[in-house]
Amino acid sequence: MQTSVIGFPRVGELRELKFATEKFFKGLVSEQELEALAKDIRKKQWLKMQEKEVDFIPSNDFSFYDNFLDAAVLFNIIPERYRELSLSPLEKYFAMARGYKGPAGDVKALAMKKWFNTNYHYMVAEISDKDEISLVGDKPFKEYEEAKALGVETKPVVIGPFTLLKLLRYTEKKTEKDFLQQAVSAYKAYVEKFVSLGAKWLAFDEAYLVRDLDKEDLALFIALYQEILSVKGETKVLLQTYFGDVRDAFESILALPFDGIGLDFLEGKETKNLVAKGFPKDKLLFAGLVNGKNIWRNHYEKTIEQVKDLEAKGISVVLGTSCSLLHVPYTLEGENKLSAEVKRHFSFAVEKLSELLDLKKVLSGKAESSVLEENKALFASVRPNSEDKAVKERCAAITDADYTRLPAFSEREKIQKEEFKLPLFPTTTIGSFPQSADVRQNRNAFKKGEKTKEEYVAFNREKIAEWVKIQEDLDLDVLVHGEFERNDMVEYFGELLSGFLFTEKAWVQSYGTRCVKPPIIWGDVRRLSAMTVEWSTYAQSLTKRPMKGMLTGPVTILNWSFPREDISIAESTKQIALAIRDEVLDLEKNGIKIIQVDEAALREKLPLRKSDWYSEYLDWAIPAFRLVHSGCQANTQIHTHMCYSEFTDIIPAIDNMDADVISFEASRSDLQILDSLRENHFRTEVGPGVYDIHSPRVPSVEEIKEALEKMLKKIEKEKLWVNPDCGLKTRGREETLASLKNLVQAAKELRNEYC
Missing domain, CATH: 3.20.20.210 (TIM Barrel)
Structure with a gap:
């Protein structure tokens, strides 16, 4: 052998x-x-x-x-x-x-x-x-x-x-x-x-x-x-x-x-x-x-x-x-x-x-x-602490109605336009802001017991307040709190849910010098308590502009974790979807009216053969996302974000997620996704990324305007959002500020031309 x-x-x-x-x-x-x-x-x-x-x-x-x-x-x-x-x-x-x-x-x-x-x-x-x-x-x-x-x-x-x-x-x-x-x-x-x-x-x-x-x-x-x-x-x-x-x-x-x-x-x-x-x-x-x-x-x-x-x-x-x-x-x-x-x-x-x-x-x-x-x-042997009877029973009780949000998208869109009164080409970011050395030090000190919870929270609140002010000064339309409390968009939530295990040094390369430390799904998953409400409501209290609640979707949490092998990934994802649904409804109840549920990894487990796409994946992955937000009111706007995958061939499935706004990575693919959006009569409002955040380059106003003008040939102006192509946690402060300043200026210049 x-x-x-x-x-x-x-x-x-x-x-x-x-x-x-x-x-x-x-x-x-x-x-x-x-x-x-x-x-x-x-x-x-x-x-x-x-x-x-x-x-x-x-x-x-x-x-x-x-x-x-x-x-x-x-x-x-x-x-x-x-x-x-x-x-x-x-x-x-x-x-x-x-x-x-x-x-x-x-x-x-x-x-x-x-x-x-x-x-x-x-x-x-x-x-x-x-x-x-x-x-x-x-x-x-x-x-x-x-x-x-x-x-x-x-x-x-x-x-x-x-x-x-x-x-x-x-x-x-x-x-x-x-x-x-x-x-x-x-x-x-x-x-x-x-x-x-x-x-x-x-x-x-x-x-x-x-x-x-x-x-x-x-x-x-x-x-x-x-x-x-x-x-x-x-x-x-x-x-x-x-x-x-x-x-x-x-x-x-x-x-x-x-x-x-x-x-x-x-x-x-x-x-x-x-x-x-x-x-x-x-x-x-x-x-x-x-x-x-x-x-x-x-x-x-x-x-x-x-x-x-x-x-x-x-x-x-x-x-x-x-x-x-x-x-x-x-x-x-x-x-x-x-x-x-x-x-x-x-x-x-x-x-x-x-x-x-x-x-x-x-x-x-x-x-x-x-x-x-x-x-x-x-x-x-049976793995200890891996089974939760209540979670299994809740999953078994899900009905078809739990996957459908009412009223329909076309009616919600009108209600939300009136609710938020955003300008043409509304500007926003994907969620995170630079994780500078002091942010990482604060989190590490808290984990090591070198800082009290009160000190840790106070520091993060200072950072949130600083970046809310920055966003207002930049004149962004929809703000984010910056995610300074988060180490990773999946690990953060896994640490607050039951059923996950975490490693110290189990890093895996995602691209180049970017490594991630995927959680391990050890057993049945449930939400133990509110995970983001405190941060989002504090951020919203600092501004009159809409503040997005930021969550990671169930499919991405599953796909960016090491999954169980004793139950199907469809069943495991359903458990996670119910946990995220609880958080969405809590955010809504506490006054957060725009909630982004990122599905960056939606395509990741898509079978490589088209004949298997729906039967083996999309038939449960898309409903899992719908389960997350189907209980929301019509005037709550649901966003999602996807990055660095080929989405052009699953556009109908993405539209069927029934989100209100979807942002895509598009800058590195020369906006190739736009043709597919138009061909498939994509109804959802959309924010194709106007610049590449994985590069240290600062895009010029002209460069961003040129990208937006290309988008407007394929997307109705009333449906176009303006945003970077991904979160900004890996970027430096100065390049972030310069890039966002140019982004807002480009949107304003275009807004003036079209108005």
Whole structure:
């Protein structure tokens, strides 16, 4: 029995890469110092996997920002606006990821989207008609030789040519077909270089194969690999897929001379049936049976049964992770506040290496009997404090009427126009303001017991008052309290609900240097008491302008947590929806008339195949949101916000959420969502983001006006709101003030023109 890992967390055990990269952005460390740290992180990970007897250890899974961006740079897919910058190659790379404004020029960042059905974001590389795909980089080769020097033979991984071509953004007339031969030549050169280096295995990650594919897609896939594989010589090639099954492409994959095929047996609901129809005896099956996306222990008995079933069919199996371990925290070792009884149910990236080793030994007949018995006892036990009978009964009592808000949207819209009397193009922000060092220090001091609750609350009230005054001075129309009491939009609520557990250091990369610490849904969920009412009502008492109550929606709380595996995610989301509903009604009762329930991650668990969208997800996710606000009065305005996903193809479902106002990320996608809004006769009032908050750039008044004028060609002026594309917690104070000043000025100038 051999084992394989697709990828490993790259930010380091204690987020070393994050902090060093942010220092590099500020000029506090040099490129050489940053590169040295990255080399040390890679070394530790390779040796850790070698220690755990992983047979197929990945290299080139490391990235300073994003693997898709790495592949674009490797293959010369760099838009001209970045090439022209007088910066070092690494600085240009970061300019593509974050944008740049300085002595060398002024450029926006590339678009950023969710990576398939995960909370990880990738950079959408662009290619123009005059660009040429060719092998120009050396990162994979340097890292392979770096590992070799340590005595570690690795399996270099790279985004495959099919996924690369399908996910590129084509900015002019040419499409993926026009770049076919260039991609073939570039990837052939890539393979030939590794052949010359003596690499034993190469892995091409082709996640796009788990989507719906048509005949043209399959023809493209076959045309690419028929030529690329012709130069592999003695080097073996693994086609690696994940996040689903490859039902459309399975026969095409088998017909090509791959030496190994990696399939996801956890999210791939058809994978077992596909393999049962026949799998070549001359190929290795890399079976993804250790979950790379969730943190619960592997059920050894079930996994062993699946492997033995495959081997009984004459299939040569390599046991592996279902996807990269990038999507789980680094290790449980630093989680000192969780009890041993609780921790024994979990497995992070390092622990999953141990699980692979356990399973390898059991399947090879080398493990002690206690290994399997202890795991069996774990799954036979009942987790303490995980069941709440009252929550289950309340969920069971929900009726169809609980999902419907009355009166209908068209009538509510008229009532709310009269209620709030907002000007044309009302201005607002998404919710959070900069989490400056003093804000974080206040929260940390309170958590450590160094500040009393009274001192903690007093500080936050001062901050709220300061930023309410700032918003009034800026002349924003609808205000927010700033969320200074919140560490994270999901973790904050999870800490105030029953059924959640929290870690100290279980950080997971979301994008670039942004890491999140997802809560763990341990059991049934209920609201214990009001969570935001005190902050919102205090903020409202400071101003006559409308103050938004700020909540996170049930689907996002579920999707940005590690979910239970003992009940369905639909049932778990329903429990959370009831808890958020209680908070919405409490806010309304206490005079908060505009309430924003963010569903930033609505699309995250959307099945990758369109045929499964409604039956497996939208049919319960959309009603869960409606359940949250269906009890509100007509003159209470419900907002929601969504960011960094492709929403154009689910616009009808989003409209069916029956919110009153929806704000979208739009700045990094060049407002592509607007066409879909118009085509689908989107009724909800809408605020497409007018500038990118994930970049340090300050947009000019003219730039924002230009974006708004584009919007007005597709959106009725009475329905258009003006806002940034996301919350401002990660931005600095000065750039925030400058950006919002320009936003308000742009809205006012446009308002004058249209009035």
